[in-house]
Amino acid sequence: MTADPSASAEELARRGYVILRGILDAGEVARARDLCAGYLAGSGSQEMLTSAFLADEFLAGIVLRERVVSAVRELLGEEHPVLYPNCTARKNVYVPWHVDATFVGPTAGYVWEPGFAHVQCGLYLQDNDPVAGGGIDAVRASHLMSFDGYGTTEPEFDIAARTVGESDLRERVDTRAGDVVVWNARLMHTSTPVLREAGREKFGVFFSYARPHVRDNHRFLSQIAVDSMRTMNGVSRLIPRLAEIARMRYPESFPAWFAKEAADAAVQIATL
Numbered sequence: 001m002t003a004d005p006s007a008s009a010e011e012l013a014r015r016g017y018v019i020l021r022g023i024l025d026a027g028e029v030a031r032a033r034d035l036c037a038g039y040l041a042g043s044g045s046q047e048m049l050t051s052a053f054l055a056d057e058f059l060a061g062i063v064l065r066e067r068v069v070s071a072v073r074e075l076l077g078e079e080h081p082v083l084y085p086n087c088t089a090r091k092n093v094y095v096p097w098h099v100d101a102t103f104v105g106p107t108a109g110y111v112w113e114p115g116f117a118h119v120q121c122g123l124y125l126q127d128n129d130p131v132a133g134g135g136i137d138a139v140r141a142s143h144l145m146s147f148d149g150y151g152t153t154e155p156e157f158d159i160a161a162r163t164v165g166e167s168d169l170r171e172r173v174d175t176r177a178g179d180v181v182v183w184n185a186r187l188m189h190t191s192t193p194v195l196r197e198a199g200r201e202k203f204g205v206f207f208s209y210a211r212p213h214v215r216d217n218h219r220f221l222s223q224i225a226v227d228s229m230r231t232m233n234g235v236s237r238l239i240p241r242l243a244e245i246a247r248m249r250y251p252e253s254f255p256a257w258f259a260k261e262a263a264d265a266a267v268q269i270a271t272l
């Protein structure tokens with residue numbers, strides 16, 4: 001059991017997300033914000049390549065912190081969780097209502113099988129403020145709802161956004177700077193809207209864990225490989241972060257200290 005009952009496996013199963021409080025303290029939040037500001041110095045939305053993220057011991061170490069890994073173990077019901085190489089930090093990313101792309105659509109029926117367990121983790125480096133944003137909103141228990149005919153059609157979020165997204169099921173995920181929100185892969189969520197600019201950048205650190213399952217782990221990674229090339233109006237564009245993840249191999253693509261810490265924590269790293 002985790003110390004906090006609101007971060008239990010039961011709560012994740014019921015609500016679709018839980019919050020791990022205070023994974024970074026105030027000083028560490030300030031340090032992480034400085035690092036992210038340095039790495040993501042351009043304007044607009046930006047995200048780090050996994051290789052750049054892993055090269056920073058402080059940022060990469062967050063993913064393997066004892067409190068994070070033990071919570072993930074409890075939440076997945078799995079002693080040997082699998083970490084994917086999609087670790088990153090992002091600046092000023094705002095996305096509309098969605099279920100994370102690899103878990104919806106005609107190839108994603110397997111995410112409804114009883115043994116499927118995958119959690120996405122977002123550590124936010126500012127409070128989630130109802131006026132200035134800073135984190136995510138979620139539709140409570142939407143991991144139990146299908147937006148894609150249980151993996152048989154393209155997902156449809158517009159109707160859900162207008163209905164459950166405007167209902168009492170919509171919740172502002174009440175994260176404070178340094179908290180991690182852990183959500184079920186099937187949860188429908190959106191960036192908390194900014195009603196008034198706060199004069200600060202929005203930063204978050206993101207990573208995901210799953211149960212070890214050769215087929216599910218491979219499907220997730222191969223979907224990332226497919227998504228790394230987007231074709232619109234006949235023009236193909238490579239998404240560098242996703243293309244890099246598809247090329248990564250364990251252990252050679254990971255810093256030796258990171259591979260060792262993962263092994264010591266009984267965390268397996270999955271690559272294609």
Ligand SMILES: O=C(O)CCC(=O)C(=O)O
Pocket residue numbers: 093094095100122135136189190191192204206
């Ligand atoms: O950080 C955010 O505002 C949104 C993150 C998100 O929706 C995602 O990573 O899928």
